[in-house]
Amino acid sequence: MRFKSLALAGASLLALTMTASAQVKIGFITTLSTPGGYLGEDARDGFLLAVNEEGGKLGGVPVQVLVEDDQLKPANGKQIAEKWLESEKVKLFTGVIFSNVSIATVPTILEAGGIFVSPNAGPSAFSGKACNKNYYVTSWQNDNLHESAGALAKKLGYKRMVLLAPNYPAGKDAIIGFKRTFGGEVIEEIYTSLDQTDFAAEMARVRAAKPDAVFQFHPGGQGIAFLKQWAQSGLKDQVPMVVASPSLEQKIVASVGDAAIGIAGTSHWNGDLPNEANKAFVKAFVAKYNREPTVYASQGYDAAKLIASGLKTSGEKLDADAFRSGMLKVDAKLVRGNFKFNNNQHPIQDWYEIKAVKGTDGKVVLQSGAKVLENHADAYAKDCAL
Amino acid sequence: MMRQRGLFVLLLLAFIAVPFIAGALGNTYMITMATRVLICAMVAVSLDLLVGWGGLVSFGHAAFFGLGGYVVAIAATHATQGGDIFGWGGTNEALIAWPLAMLVSAGAALVIGALSLRTSGVYFIMITLAFAQMLYFVFVALKVYGGDDGLSMTSRNLLAGARITDARSFYWICLILLAVVVALVGRLLNARFGLVLRGAKASERRMAALGFPVYRYRLVAFVIAGAIAGLAGALWANLGRFAAPDMLSWLRSGEFLVMVILGGSASLLGPVLGAAVFLILETQLAAHTEHWQVIFGPLVVLAALYMPMGLWGYVRGRSS
């Protein structure tokens, strides 16, 4: 299956040299190498699925998707954007997964008169005062992830908690976001280092602090190691854990197995959300790629659907204002359901409780529960003059 | 030596031609790409001073590159957005910020070098790597200056009060600075300093017996190389108007080493060639296949195994 998508990307590159047509070129800058590569892979595959379903079009406009790996290096993302702006005359960009790449790349695109639609990263740097009418975030503002976890902890009635995150800005933001909605007492904040692989020392500290529950945010492999060691230390059966979506998504659950069972998470999307668009998406994704979609795949797909909504009004000429009016209308059925853009062009959407359960085939799967937050916006929109 | 000079002129002419070719093709991206080559070439030349001429395989050179970038970005941030660092309000003037970047990188090189040069061989490789990694994590965690997200500059530095907005003028600045660096390093190598450094690579004991304080000479070389890398970092931050921790990462250090060896260590101009070939090859491969590493990795291995003299060895022929 991987070869198919490779061939697709290859074919689009080939097509680019041969046609000088009325196609709209979409620059998909994403992370495909490094440990974070699977996020970009899934976002890309979800995006391409939407394009595929429309027979190479989005919103009735023929599109051509250029894909390139930014290697999680900010300078590379910017370099690719410059290259495509210049030599391919690309005007519409998407795909970026990580905030640091986004922060380096987005200004270049916007200054050149381009449009950027983020399928994942929603850094606070661009969601407040620096918001821009050609910059859209279709996933979430970064803080939303942790705000929803905080709201869940509050809903579950936890009063005294220990919070853990790596000692870097995204980690600190996670803790700030969590506290914004949690409201209870934080007994201790434990900061880990970013290259840490063994958390025994921190877990002993948690055991000694005897909290009602813990909240932890660790990206990628660290999160996986944390969940495995948490289960092994026996704390899983003593202290409940609340996490945000990046710590409890499909691939993470698949790679930790039983260690995920019982952990409370939140997400704006899950494979079992009952709306029709989602049912169709999951079925089509599995049929095409022979694997279950992740939340990143759903975000790639939704980003494509929203872009389609913009292209419907702008047409092939891709006038930025016409595109904007279409985008903001959200003339699309998103797989996450309820969605609209806030004034800062970030989502207003619902957040659900998520938990890992044993599926019928013995595999651990994610199951969505009640809404934790309804029509949730972000805290930065009020600073945006749009 | 004559031939070396001829090749130097040839290479210089090639670099001078780039903006004109790009202009004729109407392709400014080419200039940006070439600027990137110039900046990496500068780092590679400075690294070669240690690796090729001094026999000191530093695996942490990116640390000084990154520091230089951060100095410029931090100074610009305070100059445009207020605030201060150690009571200093920052600057957007290249004539202050760039030398400062060199100074800070040189200072860090002095401390790291003083400790690392007490060791040698494989210890030196690993300890420079470890120190660079430590600095990397410091910047990742540094929330005031963006941490992991990096630090943006609203505009490029001013050069003596003048704006450097277009790609072409910035390219010329980088080219002139690279030429100056190459000329300086070349002179240094032919002066007594260079002779001692090269002598110590061949036989540390002999140089010590001749009464030269080898440690001190090496430390000076380490500091000079650090300062040049700092300048390159300042230019890099200006090119992208952005400094990020990935500038200091150990992968970056590895890439600089690859450039040096690919081009040919201890050849002064080899690293320039190495930087050009490395960057062009990497971007071309990455643009054509997402699995570029599967091709690029073995190419690097082959270069290590079968090109001990690097590309420069082939260009120069076997005459020397």
Place this chain on the structure above:
Amino acid sequence: MTLVLEQILNGLQFGLTLFLLAAGLTLVFGIMGVINLAHGSLYMMGAYAAALGAQWTGSFWLALPIGLLAAFAIGVGVELLVMRRLYGRDHLAQVLATFGLILFFNGLLAWQVGRAPLLMNGPEQLAGFIEVMPGLPYPIYRLAVMAVGVLVAVGLWYLIARTRMGMLIRAGSTQREMVSALGVNIAQLFTLVFGLGALLAGLAGVMVGPIRSVQIGMGEQVLILTFVVIVVGGVGSVRGALAGALLIGLSDTLGRAFAPSLLKLWMSGALADGLGAALSSVLVYLVMAMVLVVRPRGLFPMEG
């Protein structure tokens, strides 16, 4: 008090895990004089082979030999194709070649196995806890990892000090001609030693698979700390690697465990949490710097 003991145990456990990784690296360097940056890749390949093996066979005990064999085979392949051309060369060529190998192995796995992290469970027999002392339950699996670390230390000591192969290895590193004169094929010996180093890396990969993330890039994540360990211990010395691993493991763990609470004696909670975290993340590097100021060739420098 129990907490202090528990943290010391955690530090020892972490140290022995580090030793598993450092042992192979330092062995290869000590004997063949090559620096192998791709040691972490061999660790990753071992973990991947075991994780895939566990998925096929459904058993950790079958996956263990699969992981070891794969790492050994890949190690032998790497030696035959690449490393043996690097023995006489300077460290620079070795660094470059093994850097290329890292890129290759990462790219290969992303391409052929996929980019998502893999599932790898520990054996059911080793799930659960033992009360190592009253009020201190400890995961059996972690104790098993410690036991493996100790076994490897003893096994390597025995191999090098007490066996004919060890004698040849020791002699081969310093007096190649003499060993050749004895009718021993040095090239084969070196291939075997490199394979053994790879096997140790693979063993580390298999053992930590169930407690860490089996994913692309997992090798680089631990490489730097492994370097710190063998630099502190003395490059090439297995004894040094053990001492360095325990020193680094203990100082890192105890720093993370107690730095914030100690700082809280002087400053506010939030500040202490932040500063403590910053301090403990650079602590191992400070330890390394201090050791090298006193002993530039590590705690147990190799003779000669």
